[in-house]
Amino acid sequence: MSKKVGGSKPQRYIQPSLLMALSNGQSYGYQLIHSIGEYGFLRGDAPPGMVYRHLRQMDEEGLVTSKWDAEGDGPAKRVYAITPEGSEILEAWILHMEKQRDRLDDFIARYRRMETR
Numbered sequence: 001m002s003k004k005v006g007g008s009k010p011q012r013y014i015q016p017s018l019l020m021a022l023s024n025g026q027s028y029g030y031q032l033i034h035s036i037g038e039y040g041f042l043r044g045d046a047p048p049g050m051v052y053r054h055l056r057q058m059d060e061e062g063l064v065t066s067k068w069d070a071e072g073d074g075p076a077k078r079v080y081a082i083t084p085e086g087s088e089i090l091e092a093w094i095l096h097m098e099k100q101r102d103r104l105d106d107f108i109a110r111y112r113r114m115e116t117r
Contacts, residue, residue, distance in 0.1 A: 013041035014054045015063075016093035022064060022082040023090060029055060029078060055080055063089055 017036035021027060027035070033051050037044060058064045063086035070076040082090070 011050055013039070014046060014050060015058065016090060016097075017041060017046075018051070018054055018058065018080075019063065019082055019086050019090040019093070022080060023087065026079050026081040028069075029080065032080070058086065062086075 014036070017039045018032055020039065021032050021035050029048075029052055032055070033046050033048050036042065036046050036051075055064065055066070059066050059080075062083055064080050064082055066078050066080045068076045069079045
């Protein structure tokens with residue numbers, strides 16, 4: 001397959017991936033870096049700088065909350081949780097992705113019909 005095929009903008013799906021991960025419960029940034037790769041938008045772990053930048057922005061926008069957790073061994077860690085507004089944005093992302101999927105399915109079906117002529 002040509003390197004020119006497909007897009008290479010995984011960062012576009014960092015926000016919904018973080019919101020999806022947090023919809024399962026609160027988490028630390030380090031855990032999120034490793035867990036959001038399972039959604040298939042990234043190869044390997046997410047770049048830490050990108051993840052923390054998104055988390056800070058989403059915190060400022062009220063999509064997530066964060067607080068310091070000083071319990072346990074080691075230094076204090078920031079723990080993140082999704083807000084009701086974050087859940088609404090995740091739902092909007094899902095609707096957007098469904099529309100994209102439908103457009104892609106339609107495009108592929110048109111191509112397959114042409115192929116059989």
